[in-house]
Amino acid sequence: GDSVTQMEGPVTLSEEAFLTINCTYTATGYPSLFWYVQYPGEGLQLLLKATKADDKGSNKGFEATYRKETTSFHLEKGSVQVSDSAVYFCALRITGGGNKLTFGTGTQLKVEL
Amino acid sequence: KAGVTQTPRYLIKTRGQQVTLSCSPISGHRSVSWYQQTPGQGLQFLFEYFSETQRNKGNFPGRFSGRQFSNSRSEMNVSTLELGDSALYLCASSLQVDAADTQYFGPGTRLTVL
Numbered sequence: 224g225d226s227v228t229q230m231e232g233p234v235t236l237s238e239e240a241f242l243t244i245n246c247t248y249t250a251t252g253y254p255s256l257f258w259y260v261q262y263p264g265e266g267l268q269l270l271l272k273a274t275k276a277d278d279k280g281s282n283k284g285f286e287a288t289y290r291k292e293t294t295s296f297h298l299e300k301g302s303v304q305v306s307d308s309a310v311y312f313c314a315l316r317i318t319g320g321g322n323k324l325t326f327g328t329g330t331q332l333k334v335e336l
Numbered sequence: 337k338a339g340v341t342q343t344p345r346y347l348i349k350t351r352g353q354q355v356t357l358s359c360s361p362i363s364g365h366r367s368v369s370w371y372q373q374t375p376g377q378g379l380q381f382l383f384e385y386f387s388e389t390q391r392n393k394g395n396f397p398g399r400f401s402g403r404q405f406s407n408s409r410s411e412m413n414v415s416t417l418e419l420g421d422s423a424l425y426l427c428a429s430s431l432q433v434d435a436a437d438t439q440y441f442g443p444g445t446r447l448t449v450l
Contacts, residue, residue, distance in 0.1 A: 269438055325381070
């Protein structure tokens with residue numbers, strides 16, 4: 224079946240540090256890939272997406288590149304802020320498989336001053 | 337434009353009872369999906385509706401059911417509640433059923449089963 228594997232958290236960084244959260248996937252068909260963010264007490268917000276190989280999604284300084292050869296979609300940000308503290312979820316959706324999202328377990332990010 | 341709304345936001349029930357949760361999608365959106373979020377199992381897909389038809393269903397027991405109305409609003413029902421049903425239930429809406437279409441999530445309903 225389809226699955227998404229994310230690095231374990233929590234990840235604790237100092238403000239302005241570089242962030243990488245690893246995400247790899249296994250898909251039965253051709254996937255679109257997503258990163259969602261969840262702030263405390265809230266639902267999920269789409270952070271960025273990529274729908275085909277080699278596409279780069281980017282938003283608010285975050286970016287991720289769809290790498291079909293390594294089945295990866297790692298999230299990066301050059302300089303994190305305290306306000307980036309949240310839980311980040313990598314997800315996939317199979318083309319032709321409706322809107323069902325398969326999520327990773329989530330990675331909690333804590334950014335300290 | 338208003339976002340996805342879910343009611344109620346918090347709910348406390350006892351084992352054996354049933355519960356109905358409601359989701360109002362963004363205006364014009366015809367697809368609604370439901371997810372269960374727990375610390376142990378993470379985010380799991382429950383079901384998906386489009387134009388009042390269930391298009392996809394996750395691996396949950398028959399106690400979990402849902403429906404969608406002609407105005408695209410959706411409800412999910414859980415009967416004979418168990419302690420393990422305690423979770424955050426999230427609803428997501430999108431315009432169509434399309435891999436490139438963005439899904440927007442509501443704030444969720446926090447269900448506690450005592």
